[in-house]
Amino acid sequence: MKTEIFGMPLHRLQTALAELGLKKFRAKQIFDWLYQKCVFDFAQMSNLGKAERQLLQDCFSVLPAEIQIVRKMDSSDGLTRKALLELPDGNAIETVLMHHDYGYSVCVSSQVGCDMHCAFCASGLNGAVRNLTVAEILAQLYVFQAQLHLQNERVSRVVVMGSGEPMLNFDAVFGALQFLHQPDVGNIGYRNMTVSTCGIIPGIKKMQGLGLPVNLAISLHAVRNELRSELMPVNKGYPFPDVIAAAEEYAASSGRQVTYEYILLADKNDSDRDAELLAEYLRYKQAGVNLIPVNPVPEKGFFRPAEKRIERFLSILQRHRLHATVRREMGKDINAACGQLRAAFAKDNESKKQ
Known part of the structure; x- marks a missing residue:
């Protein structure tokens, strides 16, 4: 069985090569091919000898070369590209490339599916299958990096906001970010990385213990206890006031403002009272609010509020001097919300089996 080389630390690669009788300096050459030139085929690594390339081919696999892009969609404005990737074991994950005025960011998934069962999200429609490995998290970014390399561009930001709960796959997620x-x-600064959680407090504390200035985002979505438990069952185990307290501790220790994500659901959590409560809970906190008008998921039955209602909600937060913005919608026309493309893919596969 071949050993996966993608995401293997340099010192481990040097040791592995030495055990095969290859010089350790070859490891740095391979690193350059994989992560700078985005070449995932040993046969194309021209500064290695033919026999060495064959030996590497026989002993190692390179995950990006084994991933199949089963669906790729580009938004009409050309700023968002979404890919559904099939892993060697047949599982599918999705990742999104976004072009901003400051460069390119990639949104990666941390799990195949999700077990958080948030009422408005497509990621959990089929539950969580398994955690992703470090290599699988990295490969999502490098699928796009390989395309950008041809344009002399590079990914400069990474957000772990795709399918899955990152704190339930902590070691792999932060292993990939540190790599x-x-x-x-990737030469990506920690301040250009964001990890989003539904509020798994032990994970937030563990993240704090790493001492890295990675941005923390909290999926909040409601500040009425019963409503949040209805929308996000995780609230029963980690009530949102405790989550906010843990996030504030992280903000104090890291020096990074925490972003609270609040999805706006028509006639559900978008009232004036909801806005007043949100402002009250986040008053004097190192916090910013990212309002997200829902990207409708037909299976869930939630709808986007009217523009006037969105503006009203925003104005209430701003009146309370809370830094708040409405997320710029990217990729709405290509189902860029978490889990939608994978859910459609799974549904198609089920139809074919029947």
């Missing part, structure tokens, strides 16, 4: 931070890999 991407290395100058000879």
Whole structure:
């Protein structure tokens, strides 16, 4: 069985090569091919000898070369590209490339599916299958990085906001981020990385313990206890006031403002009273609010509020001097909300089996 080389630390690669009788300096050459040139085929690594390339081919696999892009969609404005990736074991995950005025960011998934069962989200329609490995998290970014490399562009930001709960796959998520931070890999600064959680407090505390200035985003979505438990069952185990307290501790220790994501659902959590409560809970906190008008998921039955209602909600937060914005919608026409493309893919596969 071949050993997966993608995401393998340099020192481990050096040891693995030495065990095969290859010089350790070859490891740095391979790193350059994989992470700078985005070449995932040993046969194309021209500064390695033919026999060495064959030996590497026989002993190692390179995950990006084995991933199949089963669906790829581009938004009409050309700023968002979404890919559904089929892994070697047949599971599908999705990742999104977004072009901003400051560069390119990639939104990656941390799990195949999700077990959080948020009422408005497509990611959990089929539950969680398994955690992703470090290599699988990295490969999502490098699928796009390989395309950008041809344009002399690169990914400069990564957000772990795709399918799955990152704090339930903590070691792999932060292993991938620390790997991407290395100058000879992605050279992405920690301040250009964001991890979003539904509010898994032990994970927030563990993240704090790492001492890295990674941005923390909290999926809040309601500040009435019964409503949040209805929308997000995780609230029963980790009530939102405790989550806010843990996030504020993280903000104080990291020096990074926490972003609270609040999805706006028509006639559900978008009232004036909801806005007043949200402002009250976040008053004097190192916090910003990202309002997200729902990207409708037909299976869930939620709808987007009217524009006047969105503006009213925003104005109430701003009147209370809370930094708040409405998320710029990217990729709405290509089902760029978490889990929608994978859910459609799974539904198609089920139809074919019947």
